[in-house]
Amino acid sequence: MLETVITMMEELLERDAGTVKPEDEFREYEEWDSLAYLSVIAKIDEDFGMVVPLDDFRQCRTVRALSEYLDKHAG
Amino acid sequence: MAYLHFKNVGITGIAAVVPKKIIKNSEYTHFMSAEEVASIIKMTGIAERRFADDQTCSSDLCLAAAERLLNDNKIDRTEIDILIFVSQTPDYRTPPTSMLLQDKLNLAKSTGAFDINLGCSGYVYGLATAFLMASQPGIRKVLLLNGETKSKAYSTKDKSTSLLFGDAGAATLVEKIDNENPTVISMNSDGSGYEHILMPGGGYRKPSSVETLLERQYEDGSIRTEEHGSMNGPAVFNFTITSVPADIKATLAEASTNWDEIDYFIPHQANKFITDHIAKKFKISPGKVLYSLDKYGNTSSVSIPLTLVSRLGQSIKNKEIKVALSGFGVGLSWGTVITSLSHCSVSALGEL
Numbered sequence: 276m277l278e279t280v281i282t283m284m285e286e287l288l289e290r291d292a293g294t295v296k297p298e299d300e301f302r303e304y305e306e307w308d309s310l311a312y313l314s315v316i317a318k319i320d321e322d323f324g325m326v327v328p329l330d331d332f333r334q335c336r337t338v339r340a341l342s343e344y345l346d347k348h349a350g
Numbered sequence: 351m352a353y354l355h356f357k358n359v360g361i362t363g364i365a366a367v368v369p370k371k372i373i374k375n376s377e378y379t380h381f382m383s384a385e386e387v388a389s390i391i392k393m394t395g396i397a398e399r400r401f402a403d404d405q406t407c408s409s410d411l412c413l414a415a416a417e418r419l420l421n422d423n424k425i426d427r428t429e430i431d432i433l434i435f436v437s438q439t440p441d442y443r444t445p446p447t448s449m450l451l452q453d454k455l456n457l458a459k460s461t462g463a464f465d466i467n468l469g470c471s472g473y474v475y476g477l478a479t480a481f482l483m484a485s486q487p488g489i490r491k492v493l494l495l496n497g498e499t500k501s502k503a504y505s506t507k508d509k510s511t512s513l514l515f516g517d518a519g520a521a522t523l524v525e526k527i528d529n530e531n532p533t534v535i536s537m538n539s540d541g542s543g544y545e546h547i548l549m550p551g552g553g554y555r556k557p558s559s560v561e562t563l564l565e566r567q568y569e570d571g572s573i574r575t576e577e578h579g580s581m582n583g584p585a586v587f588n589f590t591i592t593s594v595p596a597d598i599k600a601t602l603a604e605a606s607t608n609w610d611e612i613d614y615f616i617p618h619q620a621n622k623f624i625t626d627h628i629a630k631k632f633k634i635s636p637g638k639v640l641y642s643l644d645k646y647g648n649t650s651s652v653s654i655p656l657t658l659v660s661r662l663g664q665s666i667k668n669k670e671i672k673v674a675l676s677g678f679g680v681g682l683s684w685g686t687v688i689t690s691l692s693h694c695s696v697s698a699l700g701e702l
Contacts, residue, residue, distance in 0.1 A: 309509075309510070309570075309583055309584060310389060310390070310393050312584055313393070313583075313584070313587055313623060316584075316587065316588065316591070317591065317623070317627050320591055320627070320631075321627075321630065321631075326588055326591055326592045328588065329584060329585055329588055
């Protein structure tokens, strides 16, 4: 799952491969904005068939945290 | 679940009118950089909108649309028994604008007239009310008017909303028809999300005052007063992609139909990212999904009839066209209409 989330972030935020790390707080990325948020939520819905509730998403500060959340809830 | 079932009632005419003034979003860079604006346009699909001038209200746009509808179809005005005006930008806080429209349209004093205060779900709720009234034995024709001048309700310096909304008016005629035309309409509400699309000041909870008219700057840099509309984009987005597809799916099942039998899906024109996402979720072929937001933006409850008029026009005349209409927004509120436009005459789009 971690690899999937990293690839997803790199694609949606148009960052070079290898520049998204598990412990990164993705909201700190220069590319992160409200439109990036929509893209990530939509992509998770498309790929995992779930809409992450706003409050839950807020709790996921790092790439790893988001991946662990999806491990637990998606599927 | 609130489902309404109808037979032998249908939409027999639709007309829409937009203001002449075109606002090109790519040139709307007084508050955000050209780069920011370009990325928003890419996401929303909204390239242009129409803005009403200072003198033009929602009711004026509806009046022009209604005149077009009544004249094009040579409707005897004495047969209009009900007039419904759906808007969140009325002429006055009181009286209801529908009364003024009854007089301006020269409708009989025996016409029942009332306003409905709803936004983006307002075409669905309006049709539900119109179909219910039209199915009564004593009612001949129902005139449903949807009008908005949202350009006047939102700040021009708000990052979430200043590139979205446009102004327009539409008129829809609903009456009994000589065709079974099974129709199903769903309606839903979730007031726990009332803050997600909100104009906090100027009502009776927080009356208009110097304070409510004060411009404030918010966390994201947006500037607005409490008498401007505000929108929590991420929350509305989550609501839309969760509740709306579920309702559409359930309403299709309630109507015992499926996407193969639907000719056109006409969602409220919120933004293209949302509608594309819903369409993708249902695997609807792209040609079936109709858009007008590129030219007119989000016109609230007018967006569905405006899309019908601007995209389908006269092409649907006398054809058995089955449509799924989906409205969602302020409240929160949402609903779906499954109906056929077999008896519907569509007027050419007007400008005022």
